[in-house]
Amino acid sequence: MVSNFTFDYFFWVVALGSMALGLVSGIVGTTLVLEKQSQLGDAIGHAVYPGVILAFMIFQTRQTSVLLLGAIVFGLIAFWLIGFIRKYSQFPYESILALVLSSLFSLGLLLYNIVQTSPRFQTVNFAGLNTYIMGQAAFLMRSDVELILMVTVLVLSVFWLFYPKIKITLFDRVFAETIGINTSWISHLLLLMGLLVISVGLQAVGAKLISSMLIAPAIAAQQWTNAYPRMIWLSGLFGTIAAFLGTLLSTVITNIATGPMIVVVLTIIALFSLIVGPKGILMEHLYKKSQEVVS
Template sequence: MDILTSFTFLIVAVGTMVLAFAGGMVGTISVMKGQSLIGDAIGHATFPGIVLAFMLIGVKETYTLAIGAVLFGILAFLAIQMITSHSKVTLDGALALVLSSFFGLGMALMSFVQGNPDFEGTQGLNDYIFGQAAYMLRSDVYLIITASFISLFILGAFYNQIRIYVFDPVFSRTAGINNNLMNFIILVVTILLISVGLKAVGAILIVNLLIAPAVIGQLWSSRFSIVLLIAGCSGSIAAFLGTYISTAGQDIATGPAIILTLSALMVLSLFLAPKGIMRRSIYKRRMGGDMP
Protein backbone atom coordinates (compact mmCIF):
# COMPACT_ATOMS: atom_id res chain seq x y z
CA MET A 1 0.00 0.00 0.00
CA ASP A 2 2.93 2.34 0.58
CA ILE A 3 3.92 1.88 -3.04
CA LEU A 4 0.42 2.71 -4.30
CA THR A 5 0.47 6.05 -2.47
CA SER A 6 4.02 6.93 -3.52
CA PHE A 7 4.19 10.07 -5.65
CA THR A 8 6.94 8.62 -7.85
CA PHE A 9 4.91 5.46 -8.47
CA LEU A 10 1.78 7.46 -9.33
CA ILE A 11 3.68 9.65 -11.81
CA VAL A 12 5.17 6.64 -13.60
CA ALA A 13 1.95 4.60 -13.45
CA VAL A 14 -0.21 7.37 -14.90
CA GLY A 15 2.24 8.04 -17.71
CA THR A 16 2.70 4.40 -18.71
CA MET A 17 -1.01 3.55 -18.39
CA VAL A 18 -2.10 6.43 -20.62
CA LEU A 19 0.61 5.58 -23.13
CA ALA A 20 -0.30 1.88 -23.13
CA PHE A 21 -4.01 2.60 -23.55
CA ALA A 22 -3.51 4.86 -26.56
CA GLY A 23 -0.74 2.65 -27.96
CA GLY A 24 -2.93 -0.43 -27.72
CA MET A 25 -5.76 1.19 -29.67
CA VAL A 26 -3.60 2.77 -32.34
CA GLY A 27 -1.42 -0.33 -32.64
CA THR A 28 -4.50 -2.45 -33.26
CA ILE A 29 -5.24 -0.50 -36.41
CA SER A 30 -1.69 -0.98 -37.66
CA VAL A 31 -1.83 -4.72 -36.93
CA MET A 32 -5.16 -5.11 -38.74
CA LYS A 33 -3.68 -3.30 -41.73
CA GLY A 34 -0.72 -5.70 -41.73
CA GLN A 35 1.71 -2.88 -40.93
CA SER A 36 2.79 -3.89 -37.44
CA LEU A 37 6.50 -4.10 -38.31
CA ILE A 38 6.49 -0.52 -39.57
CA GLY A 39 6.09 0.51 -35.93
CA ASP A 40 9.18 -1.53 -35.07
CA ALA A 41 11.23 0.14 -37.79
CA ILE A 42 10.05 3.61 -36.82
CA GLY A 43 10.72 2.92 -33.15
CA HIS A 44 14.35 2.08 -33.86
CA ALA A 45 14.69 4.92 -36.36
CA THR A 46 13.72 7.60 -33.82
CA PHE A 47 16.85 7.01 -31.73
CA PRO A 48 19.27 9.01 -33.93
CA GLY A 49 16.74 11.86 -33.90
CA ILE A 50 16.94 11.96 -30.12
CA VAL A 51 20.75 12.02 -30.11
CA LEU A 52 20.91 14.69 -32.83
CA ALA A 53 18.39 16.85 -30.96
CA PHE A 54 20.60 16.61 -27.88
CA MET A 55 23.68 17.50 -29.93
CA LEU A 56 21.99 20.61 -31.33
CA ILE A 57 20.45 21.87 -28.09
CA GLY A 58 22.97 20.53 -25.60
CA VAL A 59 20.42 19.54 -22.94
CA LYS A 60 18.08 16.56 -22.45
CA GLU A 61 14.88 18.60 -22.75
CA THR A 62 11.82 16.39 -23.10
CA TYR A 63 9.98 18.28 -25.82
CA THR A 64 13.08 18.91 -27.94
CA LEU A 65 14.05 15.23 -27.90
CA ALA A 66 10.48 14.27 -28.81
CA ILE A 67 10.56 16.59 -31.84
CA GLY A 68 13.81 14.99 -32.98
CA ALA A 69 12.24 11.55 -32.61
CA VAL A 70 9.14 12.56 -34.58
CA LEU A 71 11.17 14.03 -37.45
CA PHE A 72 13.32 10.92 -37.79
CA GLY A 73 10.23 8.70 -37.53
CA ILE A 74 8.74 10.54 -40.50
CA LEU A 75 12.06 10.35 -42.34
CA ALA A 76 12.22 6.60 -41.75
CA PHE A 77 8.73 6.09 -43.14
CA LEU A 78 9.53 8.17 -46.22
CA ALA A 79 12.67 6.10 -46.71
CA ILE A 80 10.63 2.89 -46.54
CA GLN A 81 8.15 4.25 -49.08
CA MET A 82 10.91 5.38 -51.44
CA ILE A 83 12.73 2.04 -51.27
CA THR A 84 9.61 -0.03 -51.94
CA SER A 85 8.37 2.30 -54.70
CA HIS A 86 11.60 2.74 -56.65
CA SER A 87 13.26 -0.64 -56.28
CA LYS A 88 12.51 -4.34 -56.29
CA VAL A 89 13.14 -4.57 -52.55
CA THR A 90 10.12 -5.97 -50.71
CA LEU A 91 8.51 -4.27 -47.73
CA ASP A 92 10.16 -6.70 -45.30
CA GLY A 93 13.55 -5.99 -46.82
CA ALA A 94 12.98 -2.23 -46.70
CA LEU A 95 11.91 -2.42 -43.04
CA ALA A 96 15.00 -4.41 -42.10
CA LEU A 97 17.26 -2.04 -44.04
CA VAL A 98 15.81 1.14 -42.53
CA LEU A 99 15.64 -0.30 -39.02
CA SER A 100 19.27 -1.41 -38.96
CA SER A 101 20.62 1.66 -40.77
CA PHE A 102 18.88 4.25 -38.63
CA PHE A 103 19.52 2.45 -35.37
CA GLY A 104 23.16 1.96 -36.34
CA LEU A 105 23.39 5.69 -37.01
CA GLY A 106 21.93 6.37 -33.58
CA MET A 107 24.45 4.11 -31.87
CA ALA A 108 27.32 5.72 -33.81
CA LEU A 109 26.17 9.20 -32.81
CA MET A 110 25.77 8.03 -29.23
CA SER A 111 29.35 6.74 -29.15
CA PHE A 112 30.60 10.02 -30.61
CA VAL A 113 28.72 12.12 -28.06
CA GLN A 114 29.80 10.03 -25.07
CA GLY A 115 33.46 10.21 -26.11
CA ASN A 116 33.44 13.93 -26.89
CA PRO A 117 34.31 16.38 -24.06
CA ASP A 118 32.30 19.10 -25.83
CA PHE A 119 29.07 17.34 -24.86
CA GLU A 120 28.15 17.14 -21.19
CA GLY A 121 25.22 15.50 -19.47
CA THR A 122 24.93 12.57 -21.84
CA GLN A 123 23.89 10.31 -18.98
CA GLY A 124 20.36 9.13 -19.57
CA LEU A 125 20.40 9.05 -23.37
CA ASN A 126 20.91 5.28 -23.24
CA ASP A 127 17.57 5.07 -21.43
CA TYR A 128 15.87 5.73 -24.76
CA ILE A 129 17.14 2.38 -26.05
CA PHE A 130 15.60 0.09 -23.42
CA GLY A 131 13.51 2.65 -21.53
CA GLN A 132 13.72 3.86 -17.97
CA ALA A 133 10.26 4.84 -16.81
CA ALA A 134 11.43 5.12 -13.21
CA TYR A 135 13.12 8.41 -14.15
CA MET A 136 10.09 9.93 -15.85
CA LEU A 137 9.37 13.53 -14.86
CA ARG A 138 6.13 15.47 -14.78
CA SER A 139 7.03 17.00 -18.13
CA ASP A 140 7.34 13.49 -19.60
CA VAL A 141 3.91 12.52 -18.27
CA TYR A 142 2.33 15.75 -19.53
CA LEU A 143 3.80 15.11 -22.96
CA ILE A 144 2.52 11.52 -22.99
CA ILE A 145 -0.97 12.61 -21.91
CA THR A 146 -1.08 15.36 -24.53
CA ALA A 147 0.13 13.10 -27.34
CA SER A 148 -2.24 10.30 -26.29
CA PHE A 149 -5.21 12.68 -26.13
CA ILE A 150 -4.40 14.04 -29.60
CA SER A 151 -4.03 10.52 -30.99
CA LEU A 152 -7.30 9.28 -29.48
CA PHE A 153 -9.12 12.45 -30.55
CA ILE A 154 -7.96 11.95 -34.15
CA LEU A 155 -8.90 8.27 -33.96
CA GLY A 156 -12.38 9.17 -32.71
CA ALA A 157 -12.88 11.92 -35.29
CA PHE A 158 -12.10 9.58 -38.19
CA TYR A 159 -13.37 6.38 -36.58
CA ASN A 160 -15.91 5.40 -39.25
CA GLN A 161 -13.59 6.21 -42.15
CA ILE A 162 -10.68 4.31 -40.57
CA ARG A 163 -12.87 1.30 -39.83
CA ILE A 164 -14.02 1.07 -43.45
CA TYR A 165 -10.50 1.66 -44.73
CA VAL A 166 -9.04 -1.07 -42.50
CA PHE A 167 -11.50 -3.79 -43.54
CA ASP A 168 -12.19 -2.86 -47.18
CA PRO A 169 -9.85 -0.34 -48.86
CA VAL A 170 -11.55 -0.84 -52.23
CA PHE A 171 -15.00 -0.01 -50.88
CA SER A 172 -13.64 2.92 -48.88
CA ARG A 173 -12.28 4.45 -52.09
CA THR A 174 -15.64 3.87 -53.77
CA ALA A 175 -17.38 5.53 -50.82
CA GLY A 176 -15.30 8.67 -51.31
CA ILE A 177 -12.81 8.08 -48.49
CA ASN A 178 -9.27 9.24 -49.16
CA ASN A 179 -7.21 6.12 -48.44
CA ASN A 180 -3.95 8.05 -48.58
CA LEU A 181 -5.26 10.43 -45.93
CA MET A 182 -6.33 7.52 -43.71
CA ASN A 183 -2.91 5.91 -44.07
CA PHE A 184 -1.25 9.24 -43.25
CA ILE A 185 -3.41 9.68 -40.14
CA ILE A 186 -2.55 6.21 -38.87
CA LEU A 187 1.12 6.90 -39.54
CA VAL A 188 1.09 10.25 -37.71
CA VAL A 189 -0.54 8.97 -34.53
CA THR A 190 1.75 5.91 -34.52
CA ILE A 191 4.90 8.02 -34.83
CA LEU A 192 3.60 10.45 -32.22
CA LEU A 193 3.01 7.73 -29.62
CA ILE A 194 6.30 5.99 -30.36
CA SER A 195 8.22 9.24 -29.97
CA VAL A 196 6.75 10.15 -26.58
CA GLY A 197 6.92 6.56 -25.29
CA LEU A 198 10.62 5.94 -25.87
CA LYS A 199 11.68 7.07 -22.40
CA ALA A 200 9.13 4.73 -20.83
CA VAL A 201 9.83 1.48 -22.69
CA GLY A 202 12.65 2.27 -25.12
CA ALA A 203 13.14 2.06 -28.88
CA ILE A 204 13.60 -1.71 -28.84
CA LEU A 205 10.55 -2.62 -26.74
CA ILE A 206 8.04 0.03 -27.88
CA VAL A 207 6.72 -2.17 -30.70
CA ASN A 208 5.43 -4.72 -28.16
CA LEU A 209 3.26 -1.99 -26.66
CA LEU A 210 1.61 -1.61 -30.06
CA ILE A 211 1.30 -5.24 -31.16
CA ALA A 212 0.60 -7.33 -28.03
CA PRO A 213 -2.59 -5.46 -26.98
CA ALA A 214 -3.88 -5.81 -30.54
CA VAL A 215 -3.37 -9.57 -30.42
CA ILE A 216 -5.15 -9.76 -27.06
CA GLY A 217 -8.09 -7.72 -28.34
CA GLN A 218 -8.54 -9.86 -31.44
CA LEU A 219 -8.46 -13.05 -29.37
CA TRP A 220 -11.35 -11.86 -27.22
CA SER A 221 -13.66 -10.26 -29.78
CA SER A 222 -14.41 -9.81 -33.47
CA ARG A 223 -16.12 -6.41 -33.17
CA PHE A 224 -13.80 -3.58 -34.15
CA SER A 225 -14.85 -1.21 -31.36
CA ILE A 226 -14.61 -3.93 -28.68
CA VAL A 227 -11.21 -5.06 -29.97
CA LEU A 228 -9.93 -1.49 -29.67
CA LEU A 229 -11.29 -1.15 -26.14
CA ILE A 230 -9.88 -4.48 -24.97
CA ALA A 231 -6.50 -3.64 -26.52
CA GLY A 232 -6.37 -0.30 -24.73
CA CYS A 233 -7.49 -1.72 -21.38
CA SER A 234 -5.11 -4.69 -21.52
CA GLY A 235 -2.25 -2.31 -22.25
CA SER A 236 -3.17 -0.12 -19.28
CA ILE A 237 -3.51 -3.11 -16.94
CA ALA A 238 -0.10 -4.42 -17.99
CA ALA A 239 1.40 -0.95 -17.52
CA PHE A 240 0.03 -0.66 -13.99
CA LEU A 241 1.08 -4.17 -12.97
CA GLY A 242 4.49 -3.81 -14.60
CA THR A 243 5.11 -0.49 -12.88
CA TYR A 244 4.08 -1.97 -9.53
CA ILE A 245 6.32 -5.02 -10.00
CA SER A 246 9.22 -2.77 -10.98
CA THR A 247 8.73 -0.49 -7.99
CA ALA A 248 8.35 -3.35 -5.54
CA GLY A 249 11.25 -5.32 -6.98
CA GLN A 250 13.54 -2.27 -7.20
CA ASP A 251 16.11 -4.08 -9.38
CA ILE A 252 13.62 -4.66 -12.22
CA ALA A 253 13.47 -2.02 -14.97
CA THR A 254 9.97 -0.65 -15.52
CA GLY A 255 9.86 -0.96 -19.33
CA PRO A 256 10.82 -4.64 -19.49
CA ALA A 257 8.50 -5.37 -16.53
CA ILE A 258 5.58 -3.84 -18.44
CA ILE A 259 6.41 -5.75 -21.62
CA LEU A 260 6.77 -9.06 -19.75
CA THR A 261 3.44 -8.50 -17.99
CA LEU A 262 1.79 -7.68 -21.30
CA SER A 263 3.30 -10.81 -22.85
CA ALA A 264 1.95 -12.88 -19.95
CA LEU A 265 -1.55 -11.46 -20.55
CA MET A 266 -1.19 -12.33 -24.24
CA VAL A 267 -0.21 -15.93 -23.44
CA LEU A 268 -3.18 -16.29 -21.06
CA SER A 269 -5.49 -14.90 -23.73
CA LEU A 270 -4.00 -17.26 -26.28
CA PHE A 271 -5.22 -20.18 -24.15
CA LEU A 272 -8.36 -18.83 -22.44
CA ALA A 273 -9.92 -16.32 -24.85
CA PRO A 274 -12.94 -17.27 -27.02
CA LYS A 275 -10.61 -17.51 -30.00
CA GLY A 276 -7.86 -19.13 -27.95
CA ILE A 277 -6.41 -22.61 -28.23
CA MET A 278 -8.48 -24.24 -25.48
CA ARG A 279 -11.82 -22.83 -26.62
CA ARG A 280 -11.15 -23.77 -30.21
CA SER A 281 -10.13 -27.28 -29.17
CA ILE A 282 -13.31 -27.74 -27.12
CA TYR A 283 -15.48 -26.39 -29.93
CA LYS A 284 -13.80 -28.65 -32.46
CA ARG A 285 -14.39 -31.74 -30.33
CA ARG A 286 -18.04 -30.87 -29.74
CA MET A 287 -18.99 -29.67 -33.22
CA GLY A 288 -16.53 -31.61 -35.34
CA GLY A 289 -15.21 -28.50 -37.08
CA ASP A 290 -13.41 -25.20 -36.63
CA MET A 291 -14.99 -22.19 -34.98
CA PRO A 292 -16.58 -19.65 -37.35
Protein backbone atom coordinates in the same frame (compact mmCIF):
# COMPACT_ATOMS: atom_id res chain seq x y z
CA MET B 1 13.83 -9.16 -3.16
CA VAL B 2 10.68 -7.31 -2.11
CA SER B 3 11.11 -3.69 -1.06
CA ASN B 4 9.04 -1.56 1.29
CA PHE B 5 6.32 -0.02 -0.84
CA THR B 6 3.82 2.79 -0.51
CA PHE B 7 1.53 4.39 -3.06
CA ASP B 8 3.40 7.69 -2.88
CA TYR B 9 3.42 10.69 -5.22
CA PHE B 10 6.33 9.44 -7.32
CA PHE B 11 4.69 6.07 -7.87
CA TRP B 12 1.51 7.70 -9.18
CA VAL B 13 3.49 10.03 -11.47
CA VAL B 14 5.16 7.04 -13.15
CA ALA B 15 1.98 4.95 -13.08
CA LEU B 16 -0.12 7.72 -14.64
CA GLY B 17 2.37 8.26 -17.46
CA SER B 18 2.72 4.54 -18.11
CA MET B 19 -1.04 3.94 -18.02
CA ALA B 20 -1.71 6.80 -20.45
CA LEU B 21 0.94 5.37 -22.77
CA GLY B 22 -0.55 1.88 -22.41
CA LEU B 23 -4.04 3.17 -23.25
CA VAL B 24 -3.11 5.13 -26.36
CA SER B 25 -0.63 2.46 -27.56
CA GLY B 26 -3.26 -0.25 -27.26
CA ILE B 27 -5.86 1.73 -29.22
CA VAL B 28 -3.54 2.94 -31.99
CA GLY B 29 -1.91 -0.50 -32.17
CA THR B 30 -5.18 -2.04 -33.37
CA THR B 31 -4.79 -0.18 -36.68
CA LEU B 32 -1.27 -1.57 -37.20
CA VAL B 33 -2.41 -5.13 -36.48
CA LEU B 34 -5.46 -4.93 -38.75
CA GLU B 35 -3.43 -3.35 -41.55
CA LYS B 36 -0.83 -6.10 -41.09
CA GLN B 37 1.82 -3.45 -40.40
CA SER B 38 3.04 -4.76 -37.06
CA GLN B 39 6.66 -4.87 -38.21
CA LEU B 40 6.44 -1.26 -39.36
CA GLY B 41 5.98 -0.16 -35.75
CA ASP B 42 9.11 -2.05 -34.73
CA ALA B 43 11.12 -0.54 -37.59
CA ILE B 44 10.07 3.03 -36.80
CA GLY B 45 10.59 2.44 -33.09
CA HIS B 46 14.26 1.68 -33.74
CA ALA B 47 14.63 4.27 -36.49
CA VAL B 48 13.66 7.26 -34.34
CA TYR B 49 16.57 6.75 -31.92
CA PRO B 50 19.12 8.70 -34.02
CA GLY B 51 16.63 11.57 -34.13
CA VAL B 52 16.74 11.76 -30.33
CA ILE B 53 20.56 11.87 -30.29
CA LEU B 54 20.80 14.32 -33.20
CA ALA B 55 18.29 16.68 -31.55
CA PHE B 56 20.45 16.61 -28.41
CA MET B 57 23.61 17.29 -30.45
CA ILE B 58 22.05 20.28 -32.21
CA PHE B 59 20.26 21.93 -29.29
CA GLN B 60 22.41 20.48 -26.48
CA THR B 61 19.47 19.93 -24.17
CA ARG B 62 17.71 16.87 -22.79
CA GLN B 63 14.33 18.60 -22.74
CA THR B 64 11.82 15.90 -23.67
CA SER B 65 9.84 18.03 -26.14
CA VAL B 66 13.01 18.83 -28.13
CA LEU B 67 14.07 15.19 -28.27
CA LEU B 68 10.51 14.24 -29.23
CA LEU B 69 10.70 16.56 -32.24
CA GLY B 70 13.93 14.89 -33.38
CA ALA B 71 12.32 11.45 -33.01
CA ILE B 72 9.30 12.48 -35.10
CA VAL B 73 11.51 13.87 -37.89
CA PHE B 74 13.52 10.66 -38.12
CA GLY B 75 10.36 8.59 -37.96
CA LEU B 76 9.09 10.41 -41.04
CA ILE B 77 12.47 9.92 -42.73
CA ALA B 78 12.29 6.19 -41.96
CA PHE B 79 8.79 5.94 -43.40
CA TRP B 80 9.88 7.79 -46.55
CA LEU B 81 12.93 5.53 -46.95
CA ILE B 82 10.79 2.41 -46.60
CA GLY B 83 8.34 3.68 -49.22
CA PHE B 84 11.12 4.81 -51.58
CA ILE B 85 13.04 1.52 -51.47
CA ARG B 86 9.81 -0.46 -51.79
CA LYS B 87 8.78 1.52 -54.86
CA TYR B 88 12.07 1.31 -56.74
CA SER B 89 13.26 -2.18 -55.78
CA GLN B 90 12.04 -5.75 -55.79
CA PHE B 91 13.16 -6.54 -52.26
CA PRO B 92 10.61 -8.18 -49.92
CA TYR B 93 8.88 -5.75 -47.58
CA GLU B 94 10.26 -7.50 -44.48
CA SER B 95 13.82 -7.13 -45.82
CA ILE B 96 13.32 -3.41 -46.41
CA LEU B 97 12.02 -2.94 -42.87
CA ALA B 98 15.00 -4.84 -41.44
CA LEU B 99 17.43 -2.77 -43.53
CA VAL B 100 15.99 0.57 -42.43
CA LEU B 101 15.61 -0.57 -38.82
CA SER B 102 19.19 -1.80 -38.44
CA SER B 103 20.78 1.04 -40.42
CA LEU B 104 19.12 3.92 -38.58
CA PHE B 105 19.42 2.28 -35.17
CA SER B 106 23.13 1.74 -35.82
CA LEU B 107 23.39 5.41 -36.79
CA GLY B 108 21.83 6.29 -33.44
CA LEU B 109 24.39 4.19 -31.57
CA LEU B 110 27.20 5.81 -33.58
CA LEU B 111 25.92 9.30 -32.77
CA TYR B 112 25.64 8.42 -29.09
CA ASN B 113 29.26 7.23 -29.10
CA ILE B 114 30.26 10.59 -30.58
CA VAL B 115 28.38 12.40 -27.81
CA GLN B 116 30.17 10.29 -25.20
CA THR B 117 33.67 10.88 -26.57
CA SER B 118 33.59 14.36 -28.15
CA PRO B 119 34.95 17.20 -25.95
CA ARG B 120 32.23 19.45 -27.40
CA PHE B 121 29.54 17.64 -25.41
CA GLN B 122 31.44 17.04 -22.17
CA THR B 123 30.10 20.27 -20.66
CA VAL B 124 26.50 19.21 -21.38
CA ASN B 125 24.66 16.65 -19.27
CA PHE B 126 24.00 13.79 -21.70
CA ALA B 127 23.28 11.24 -18.95
CA GLY B 128 20.06 9.40 -19.69
CA LEU B 129 20.25 9.42 -23.48
CA ASN B 130 21.06 5.71 -23.46
CA THR B 131 17.79 5.02 -21.63
CA TYR B 132 15.97 5.70 -24.88
CA ILE B 133 17.19 2.26 -26.03
CA MET B 134 15.61 0.17 -23.25
CA GLY B 135 13.57 2.84 -21.50
CA GLN B 136 13.53 4.02 -17.89
CA ALA B 137 9.93 4.61 -16.91
CA ALA B 138 10.76 4.67 -13.22
CA PHE B 139 12.50 8.03 -13.72
CA LEU B 140 9.73 9.79 -15.59
CA MET B 141 9.37 13.36 -14.38
CA ARG B 142 6.14 15.31 -14.05
CA SER B 143 6.97 17.23 -17.24
CA ASP B 144 7.46 13.94 -19.11
CA VAL B 145 4.10 12.63 -17.90
CA GLU B 146 2.41 15.89 -18.87
CA LEU B 147 3.81 15.52 -22.40
CA ILE B 148 2.61 11.90 -22.57
CA LEU B 149 -0.85 13.00 -21.42
CA MET B 150 -0.98 15.79 -24.02
CA VAL B 151 -0.03 13.41 -26.82
CA THR B 152 -2.54 10.85 -25.52
CA VAL B 153 -5.39 13.37 -25.54
CA LEU B 154 -4.36 14.67 -28.99
CA VAL B 155 -4.05 11.23 -30.59
CA LEU B 156 -7.26 9.85 -29.07
CA SER B 157 -9.20 12.98 -30.06
CA VAL B 158 -8.03 12.68 -33.67
CA PHE B 159 -8.72 8.95 -33.64
CA TRP B 160 -12.34 9.35 -32.51
CA LEU B 161 -12.89 12.33 -34.82
CA PHE B 162 -11.97 10.24 -37.86
CA TYR B 163 -13.10 6.90 -36.43
CA PRO B 164 -15.85 6.20 -39.05
CA LYS B 165 -13.39 6.77 -41.92
CA ILE B 166 -10.65 4.82 -40.18
CA LYS B 167 -12.94 1.85 -39.58
CA ILE B 168 -14.14 1.70 -43.20
CA THR B 169 -10.59 2.09 -44.53
CA LEU B 170 -9.29 -0.73 -42.33
CA PHE B 171 -11.98 -3.24 -43.31
CA ASP B 172 -12.85 -2.31 -46.91
CA ARG B 173 -10.43 0.05 -48.62
CA VAL B 174 -12.10 -0.33 -52.02
CA PHE B 175 -15.53 0.61 -50.64
CA ALA B 176 -13.95 3.50 -48.73
CA GLU B 177 -12.53 4.91 -51.97
CA THR B 178 -15.83 4.52 -53.81
CA ILE B 179 -17.64 6.68 -51.24
CA GLY B 180 -15.00 9.40 -51.43
CA ILE B 181 -12.69 8.61 -48.50
CA ASN B 182 -9.06 9.46 -49.19
CA THR B 183 -7.61 6.16 -47.96
CA SER B 184 -4.03 7.26 -48.60
CA TRP B 185 -4.54 10.27 -46.34
CA ILE B 186 -6.12 8.08 -43.65
CA SER B 187 -3.15 5.70 -43.80
CA HIS B 188 -0.74 8.62 -43.38
CA LEU B 189 -2.82 9.91 -40.47
CA LEU B 190 -2.64 6.52 -38.76
CA LEU B 191 1.10 6.45 -39.34
CA LEU B 192 1.50 9.90 -37.82
CA MET B 193 -0.51 8.89 -34.75
CA GLY B 194 1.60 5.76 -34.35
CA LEU B 195 4.76 7.81 -34.77
CA LEU B 196 3.69 10.25 -32.05
CA VAL B 197 2.96 7.37 -29.67
CA ILE B 198 6.29 5.70 -30.46
CA SER B 199 8.24 8.93 -30.00
CA VAL B 200 6.64 9.90 -26.71
CA GLY B 201 6.99 6.34 -25.38
CA LEU B 202 10.71 6.00 -25.98
CA GLN B 203 11.75 7.33 -22.60
CA ALA B 204 9.37 4.97 -20.82
CA VAL B 205 9.98 1.64 -22.58
CA GLY B 206 12.74 2.38 -25.10
CA ALA B 207 13.25 1.84 -28.82
CA LYS B 208 13.58 -1.93 -28.48
CA LEU B 209 10.32 -2.46 -26.59
CA ILE B 210 7.93 0.26 -27.78
CA SER B 211 6.53 -1.89 -30.59
CA SER B 212 5.36 -4.43 -27.99
CA MET B 213 3.23 -1.71 -26.39
CA LEU B 214 1.50 -1.23 -29.73
CA ILE B 215 1.11 -4.82 -30.88
CA ALA B 216 0.65 -7.07 -27.83
CA PRO B 217 -2.58 -5.44 -26.50
CA ALA B 218 -4.17 -5.54 -29.96
CA ILE B 219 -3.28 -9.19 -30.50
CA ALA B 220 -4.70 -10.06 -27.07
CA ALA B 221 -7.91 -8.12 -27.73
CA GLN B 222 -8.32 -9.80 -31.11
CA GLN B 223 -8.69 -13.17 -29.40
CA TRP B 224 -11.78 -12.06 -27.45
CA THR B 225 -13.98 -10.40 -30.05
CA ASN B 226 -14.73 -9.97 -33.74
CA ALA B 227 -16.20 -6.49 -33.27
CA TYR B 228 -13.75 -3.66 -33.88
CA PRO B 229 -15.20 -1.25 -31.26
CA ARG B 230 -14.82 -3.95 -28.59
CA MET B 231 -11.34 -4.72 -29.83
CA ILE B 232 -10.38 -1.05 -29.42
CA TRP B 233 -11.60 -0.85 -25.84
CA LEU B 234 -10.14 -4.22 -24.85
CA SER B 235 -6.77 -3.34 -26.38
CA GLY B 236 -6.69 -0.02 -24.54
CA LEU B 237 -7.76 -1.75 -21.33
CA PHE B 238 -5.08 -4.44 -21.62
CA GLY B 239 -2.43 -1.78 -22.26
CA THR B 240 -3.56 0.24 -19.24
CA ILE B 241 -3.70 -2.78 -16.91
CA ALA B 242 -0.28 -4.01 -18.01
CA ALA B 243 1.21 -0.54 -17.49
CA PHE B 244 -0.17 -0.30 -13.95
CA LEU B 245 0.82 -3.85 -12.96
CA GLY B 246 4.26 -3.48 -14.53
CA THR B 247 4.85 -0.24 -12.64
CA LEU B 248 3.58 -1.79 -9.41
CA LEU B 249 5.68 -4.95 -9.71
CA SER B 250 8.85 -3.04 -10.62
CA THR B 251 8.31 -0.84 -7.57
CA VAL B 252 7.61 -3.70 -5.17
CA ILE B 253 10.44 -5.92 -6.45
CA THR B 254 13.91 -4.39 -6.31
CA ASN B 255 16.24 -4.30 -9.33
CA ILE B 256 13.38 -4.73 -11.81
CA ALA B 257 13.12 -2.17 -14.63
CA THR B 258 9.65 -0.72 -15.17
CA GLY B 259 9.56 -0.69 -18.99
CA PRO B 260 10.59 -4.33 -19.48
CA MET B 261 8.26 -5.37 -16.63
CA ILE B 262 5.32 -3.71 -18.41
CA VAL B 263 6.17 -5.60 -21.60
CA VAL B 264 6.45 -8.88 -19.65
CA VAL B 265 2.95 -8.36 -18.20
CA LEU B 266 1.65 -7.52 -21.69
CA THR B 267 3.22 -10.70 -23.04
CA ILE B 268 1.53 -12.76 -20.33
CA ILE B 269 -1.84 -11.18 -21.17
CA ALA B 270 -1.30 -11.84 -24.87
CA LEU B 271 -0.27 -15.47 -24.33
CA PHE B 272 -3.20 -16.08 -21.99
CA SER B 273 -5.59 -14.63 -24.58
CA LEU B 274 -4.04 -16.65 -27.39
CA ILE B 275 -4.60 -19.85 -25.40
CA VAL B 276 -7.93 -19.45 -23.60
CA GLY B 277 -9.66 -16.60 -25.45
CA PRO B 278 -12.85 -17.38 -27.44
CA LYS B 279 -10.74 -17.26 -30.61
CA GLY B 280 -7.69 -18.79 -28.94
CA ILE B 281 -5.88 -22.07 -29.50
CA LEU B 282 -7.68 -24.00 -26.76
CA MET B 283 -11.18 -23.00 -27.85
CA GLU B 284 -10.34 -23.75 -31.48
CA HIS B 285 -9.06 -27.19 -30.46
CA LEU B 286 -12.21 -27.89 -28.42
CA TYR B 287 -14.39 -26.77 -31.31
CA LYS B 288 -12.63 -29.13 -33.73
CA LYS B 289 -13.01 -32.00 -31.25
CA SER B 290 -16.73 -31.29 -30.88
CA GLN B 291 -17.13 -31.26 -34.66
CA GLU B 292 -15.38 -34.62 -34.91
CA VAL B 293 -17.71 -36.08 -32.29
CA VAL B 294 -20.79 -34.76 -34.10
CA SER B 295 -19.63 -36.11 -37.43
